[in-house]
Amino acid sequence: MNIEEMQARQKHIRNFSIVAHIDHGKSTISDRILEATHTVTEREMQDQLLDTMDLERERGITIKMNAVEVHYHAKDGENYIFHLVDTPGHVDFSYEVSRSLAAADGAILVVDAAQGVEAQTLANVYLAIENDLEILPVINKIDLPAADPEAVRTEIEDVIGIDASDAVLASAKKGVGIPELLEKIVTDVPAPQGDLDAPLQALIFDSAYDSYRGVILTVRVMSGVLRPGEKIKFMNSGAEYEVTEVGVNSPMPIKRELLMAGDIGYVAASIKNIRDARPGDTLTHVKQPAMEPLPGYQPMTPMVYSGLYPTDNAKYNDLRDALEKLQLNDASLEFEPETSQALGFGFRTGFLGLLHMDVIQERLEREFDLDLITTAPSVTYHAYTTDGEMVEVANPSELPEVSEIKYIEEPFVLAQIMVPNDYVGAVMELAQSKRGEFDTMDYLDENRVNVKYYMPLSEIIFDFFDKLKSNTRGYASLDYELSGYRQSELVKIDILLNNEKVDALSFIVHRDFAQERSRVITKKLKEIIPRRNFEIPVQAAVGSKIVARSTIKAYRKDVTSRIHTGDPDRRAKLLDKQKRGKKRMKAVGTVEVPQEAFMAVLKSDEE
C-alpha cells in the first residue's frame, strides 16, 4: 500500500465502542452488526459471538472487551472499515470500558426502551464524554410491550444532557434499526486522525498470552505505520522485539501486511516475558522512535482484596504463573505473596468487586486447572497507630493489636441509586441500616429518582446490592465510586475452631454489627464444617473475649462404610463426589474447612 492508498483508507475507518447498562443489549447489537455486514456466515453465527470465554456465555455477560474489524458497503457506494469494540456493562468492569474508549472515536450508547437510563448508563456515557467521543444514542428493545421510546428519548436528553432527537430506534432481537445504525456510524463517527508519516505510536489496550506465539497485543495505532519484520520498542518497559505478525480479528485472526494510524489490530512479536508488555504502554520503532509515550491509563485501585491459596501447597508456583498470565489479560488484577498459618502460602489479590473476584477465581480454576481456597473479601482499612504511623490493612488478620491502635478509617463510596418513586422509602431505609449518609435526591422524570448516599464500601460488598435488588423487586440500579476514608468504630472478629484461631477467617466489622455478625457466622460455620468424631467448638472473639459460640456435634456412625457396599455405579458416584468435595477443603489443625466456610462472612442471617 502506498501513502495515497493509506490516506484514502484512513478516511474510511470508523472506530467505535458500544456502552450501556448491563443487559440493555450491547452484545446482541454487536452480533447483529456482524451479521448485517456478513462478517460471519449464518452458519458461524452464534448468539453473543463476541463473548468468547465459556464463562461469558454461561453467565450471559461480557467480561472482556473484544475488538473486531467489520467491512461495510454504505449507501454512498463506498466501502468502510469498522473497528468495533464491545465492552462489559457491570460496574466491576468499568476499567475495561475506559480502556476501550481510549481506542475509539465514537460510542454507541444503548439504552433499553423499557428501562430507560440506569446507573451504569450514566457512568459509562460519562466515560465516553470524557474521552471526547461522538455519542450515537440507540434506544433498543422497542419490541417489548413495556417499551416507551419517547419517554426514554426525553430521559436521555434530560438526564445525560445529549441530543437524542435522532436516536436510532432498534430491536436488536428482531434486527430492527440495524441498517440505520450502520449508516449513522459512517456519517456521525469521525474518521481517525493520525499522521501516517510520523514516528510510530501505538497504544496497547489489551494483551493475552498464547502459548505458541507469546504475548499477543491489541493496539490502536495513533500515528505511523507498523509492519512485520520491524524492530519495536515498548516505551515504558524499554523492551525490544521484532514483529512477527500483525493483523485484525474479524472475528477470527486475519494476517495483514501492515497496521497504520487509525487501525485497531493485533501485534505478535514472540514476546515471552509477560512483564515487558503491559496494557497502557506505547509501542514505537527502535529506529526513529516517537519522542514520548502516549498518556496510557490511570492505574486502577482495587476495591476489595482476598487471599488466594492453592488447596495443594505444591501448586504455589503454578498459581503465581497463572496470576501473571491473567494479569496480562486483566490489568486491573493485583497480587502479592502472603502467608497464612491456616492456609500456607498464597497471594493477597486485589479485585474491582465481587463479580470480578468470582470471575478471576473461576478463570484460574478452568483455564489453569487449579484448585483454590479463596478467603472472604475485605476492603483496605487504614489503622493509625499510637506511634503515629498509618498501616494499610487489606488482610484483617494483620490489623495491629487493639492497644496499638489510635483509630481506624475505612473507605466510603458515593453510591448512586436509580429507582422508581414507589421504592424510594425502601432504598433509604436500607441505606440507613447499612450506615449510609444521605447526600441528594433528584428526579429523573415524574416516576423515577436518583438517590445518592455516602456508604461504607464494606457494606456494599457485604450484601447491599442483593438487598437493594430484593427490596425494590429488581428495579433499582446501583453505581458507586470511592469518595475517601472516614473514621469508624471498627473491631476485628477472630474465629476459633476447636480452640485454635484460624487467621484466614478473621474479619473486620463495625462495632454495632459485631455481635450479630459473630452470631450469624458461628451458626453458618456449624452448618458448613463437616462433623468429625469429636466435638468442635466454633467461637467468635473480639480480642480475648468470646462473643458468640456454636458447637459442631461429633458423629458416631462410620458413613464411609456405605461406599464399600451397594452397587458399583453408586459407589463410583459417591467416591467422585467425595473427591470433588475434598479438592476444595483445607485441613486446618484437626478440622477440615471447606471453601464455603471462608465466604460465610458474606452471608446475612436469612440465607
Ligand SMILES: Nc1nc2c(ncn2[C@@H]2O[C@H](COP(=O)(O)OP(=O)(O)OP(=O)(O)O)[C@@H](O)[C@H]2O)c(=O)[nH]1
Ligand atoms: N426483547 C428484546 N430483547 C433483547 C433485545 N436486545 C437484546 N435483548 C435481550 O436482552 C438480554 C441482554 O442482552 P445482551 O446483548 O447480552 O446485553 P449486554 O448489554 O451485552 O449485557 P452485558 O454483556 O452483560 O453487559 C438478552 O437476553 C437479549 O436476548 C431486543 O431488542 N429486544
